[in-house]
Amino acid sequence: MEAQLLEFIRDEFLDDPETEIDADTKLISGGFIDSFSLVSLQSYIEREFGKRIPAPRITAESFDTIKQMVQIIQQF
């Protein structure tokens, strides 16, 4: 799941796909992804993993890194 999310985020949201990001990179607070991108990410997660993550969970506190995303996805 981590690798899949990493690939999606790198391909879809990064200005420069060669930017180095990993599972611990702070994506929201680091300014890599914004609310518009998070809407696409929410839809992607629902489509790929069958989990609908409520918006209040998609925040810089709980959804900032890919590791945190995986944890949240597993909670739902």
Next chain:
Amino acid sequence: MISFEFFAILGLSLVLYWLLPAQRARNLLLSAASLLFIWLLDHQSLVVVLALTLFSYGMGQAIYRLKRNSWVHVLGVIGILASLIFFKYLGFLAGLFDSLYIFLEALPRFSLHHLLLPLGLSYIAFKQISYLSDIKWKLVKPGSFADFLLYNSLFTIFLAGPIERFERLNPQFQSPRIPFKKADLELGSRRIVIGLFKKLVFADWLGFFISGIWNNPSQYHPGLALLAVFGYAFQIYLDFAGYSDIAIGASRLFGLRVMENFDRPYLATNISQFWRRWHISLSDFIRDYIFFPLSRLSSNKVWLLGFVPVIAMGLCGLWHGADSRYLIWGIWHGLGLSVYQIFQQLKRRLGKRKMLKFNAFFAAIAWPLTFMFVSLGWLSFRAFGLPMARHIFFSFEGLTLTLISFLLLIFLGRWLPAFLLDIGARIRWRPAFTLYLLLICLICYSALNTEFIYAAF
């Protein structure tokens, strides 16, 4: 908020609160103090708060217990919105009907102009919508009625937020015993004094100096009018951030942590960032309960980039009041977000093709452009904005000075934001500062005393 009632209730309840041994008893005391505060402000508001609390708690219980609960959720949100529309927007709608009746000259007229907006209603309505939605999404449990009543009525944040979530406050209410910490008292009182200072010393005096220009711009030079526009940007920020400091500080005195509402918004380098730093509790609400659900309706790019931000921010504008100036202000920001997002998408595409060679240019104009955009938005937000805009932008002098100020901001932008951040980081607070600031606040309090701008919403 800066009233004898507020500080008397704050002082008395604070002493009793820390004398009580159990958190349950403390919560009951806080609820009683909060209800007394609301009753002293406005009897009607107390009735509305109690009625809405009962309604939403019942709905929350039903959502939690029923398997097929979508209709209860919808019904609950409609009920809350209906109360908001009734008190906040019916006067406006009745005005429209009145005009229609005058035009027809047939039907008997009725007037609801004098229907008073219960204090804090806009904030409670949003808190309750988030409560019902979070139960629906299984993010929270309904909690006890006593805790929910305290969540809705907590007097430190009652008048103008922050629009705190039940999910964050309820665990604090349910703690067996919030420990007494001297640091909480120190930090809380410091925040209150800083808030008073922002409001009484900066915002009110700034408002005093610029209000003459705003009320009659044509009597002044366009340059002064432009300064008054920037002045209002700082007045409304200092006024509301001052209020938020008092609310957060007063909550902290009881050991309660309330979310921050501002994070140096005028240092934002794009409009999206501005909204992550300005009235954070409202923009979080708009994002979670309006922007995301609207975005899910269609994956069409035109809908997502063109319509959703404008609708969401238009509603955000209308939340401030039933007035076209708020709607225009919201749409202005919605369009800003929309254009910024389209620009981001283009940048991404160009970046992939290694064609983007304008980064240095964009970096230079990012901060001044954002600041100017937000400042111009306040033109619509504040009454009499149109004459002011006409006076500045329909004259050669005004336009020239706007351009010069933009160039000046580009120059200042090279070092000013970093300098301000550095100064902020270097300040080492001493207890004596709190006393000095309080003294200045007391002097200013007798000179000027105006209501908080956001308490009217």
